[in-house]
Every structure is written in C-alpha cells, then in structure tokens.
Amino acid sequence: MDIAVEGLSVAYAGRAVVSGVHLIAAAGEIAGLVGPNGSGKSSVLRTVYRHLRPAAGRVLVDGRDVWDLTPVQAARRVAALPQERTSDFELTVGDIVMMGRTPYKGPFSGEDATDRAVVAGVLERVGMGDARNRPFSALSGGERQRVLLARALAQDPEVLVLDEPTNHLDVLHQVELLALLREQRRTTLVSLHDLNAAASVCDRLHVLHRGRVVASGAPREVLTPELLREVFGVRAAVLDHPLTGDPLIAFDHHAPSPLTRGATP
Numbered sequence: 001m002d003i004a005v006e007g008l009s010v011a012y013a014g015r016a017v018v019s020g021v022h023l024i025a026a027a028g029e030i031a032g033l034v035g036p037n038g039s040g041k042s043s044v045l046r047t048v049y050r051h052l053r054p055a056a057g058r059v060l061v062d063g064r065d066v067w068d069l070t071p072v073q074a075a076r077r078v079a080a081l082p083q084e085r086t087s088d089f090e091l092t093v094g095d096i097v098m099m100g101r102t103p104y105k106g107p108f109s110g111e112d113a114t115d116r117a118v119v120a121g122v123l124e125r126v127g128m129g130d131a132r133n134r135p136f137s138a139l140s141g142g143e144r145q146r147v148l149l150a151r152a153l154a155q156d157p158e159v160l161v162l163d164e165p166t167n168h169l170d171v172l173h174q175v176e177l178l179a180l181l182r183e184q185r186r187t188t189l190v191s192l193h194d195l196n197a198a199a200s201v202c203d204r205l206h207v208l209h210r211g212r213v214v215a216s217g218a219p220r221e222v223l224t225p226e227l228l229r230e231v232f233g234v235r236a237a238v239l240d241h242p243l244t245g246d247p248l249i250a251f252d253h254h255a256p257s258p259l260t261r262g263a264t265p
C-alpha cells in the first residue's frame, strides 16, 4: 500500500499552517518528513492517522481517501505513534499494547490466544518483554515510547505513521528502532529531527519549511549544504559515513547562530 498526500492544507482555528503539500511514500518504502520546529510535520501526519481533518486536499492510502474509510477499516490499514500522548496511565503495559488488537475484534469478543501471542511478540521485539504487567505510568519516557510503538505494531497495519519515534530514546534504542523500521518493510511515513538518522533510514525525504514542501527526493539529493543553510539555518558539510556510506551531516557548532544574530534563516 502506498501513501499519497495531494494538495493538503491544514488549519487551526482558521489559521493555515500547512498549504498545498504533496508527498508520497511508495509501497514498502520509508519516507521521512524533516523540517524545522513548527514547519508542519506533526500537522501533516495527524491528517494521515485521522486525528485532524484536512482543510483542503486528500490523503490516499492505496488510492482510497483515509477520511472516507470507517474507523475500523482505517485502523486495519494505518497505525500511528503520535505526538499526542495516551492518558491511560492506570493501565498496564499489556493493556496498552492489547488496544492495538481492537480493530480485529468483534464488539463483544475478548482477547484470544492470537491476540496474546501478538502482544507478547511485539513487546519482545521492542525489548519490553518483561514489562507486560507493569503500570504504564511507572515507565520512563523512552520505555513508554517503545510500548506505544509495540501498540502500533500489534495493530499489524500496512502503513505506519510515526511522529518523532526516537524522542526520549538513548542511542542504542534509537539505532534499534531504526533497524526495526527497516526490517518491517511496511510503508512508513516518519518525522525525524535527527537528519543523520533520516539520511540513513529513509528511502525518500520530504522537507517541510513554513508549511510547504520545499524539497523531495533521495536523502543524498535533498540534504545539501545549501538546503541545510536555507531551511534549517545551519552551516554543515555533507560527507560519506565511513562505516555505512550513508550521507553524514557534520554540523558546524562554531558558526554564529542566525537566531542570536536576529536574522531569519
């Protein structure tokens, strides 16, 4: 299943924050959304996982507008790791992940052996196999993030939408999460602040700037020193990673800041 976002605009209380956005994630591909704070990444993703209706434009999954699907049809196709955090703090880790199985259950059916096996498998996969009976509220930020990823995987979706999934994760768990995304081979749309992570894991990048897509393509085509300067306001060199050959962005942490100089990047 592929994702195609066509002519998307998003507004909050009548204020447009995303305008005329076109982007795609081809079937089985990891497409990344990068851009400065407030550029509209979360707002775009919210329309894909049906948290926010577009003001204009369409979000197509396998050619069908996700906003025309029933909630169950949509939940079987698209699972999300959103920025909005769950408030179900009194539940256990197992309860939270079991929620991912809801689209596969009838209105009165309880959990069955398949559901329990799926939940155990995805918790194991994110390294939280021992935490099933712990209260969600007792977990660290990174552990919660991994449990919420397990919930999305338990949904067994064709399409994964992840908003800043590496937030709160230590470097080992960041590397593991990116490896997991690669091995899933599901169509994935993911926002990332870490441009080096984006360059190594994404097949395609879309760069958002002030609510518009300003560049799309393979990471190496898109992440040029010029774009990093113009969009992110930083000085950087783009090298080859000595271990992987991926693009490696080396930021100049000594360059004068456009923010403290009062200039607009």
Ligand SMILES: Nc1ncnc2c1ncn2[C@@H]1O[C@H](COP(=O)(O)OP(=O)(O)OP(=O)(O)O)[C@@H](O)[C@H]1O
Binding pocket: 012, 017, 035, 036, 037, 038, 039, 040, 041, 042, 043, 044
């Ligand atoms: N619920 C909301 N109500 C009103 N304005 C909002 C809301 N959510 C986001 N915005 C505004 O929309 C714009 C885009 O925000 P969004 O969160 O989509 O950007 P982002 O690229 O995900 O940012 P960040 O990198 O900081 O997470 C910002 O100006 C933000 O203030």
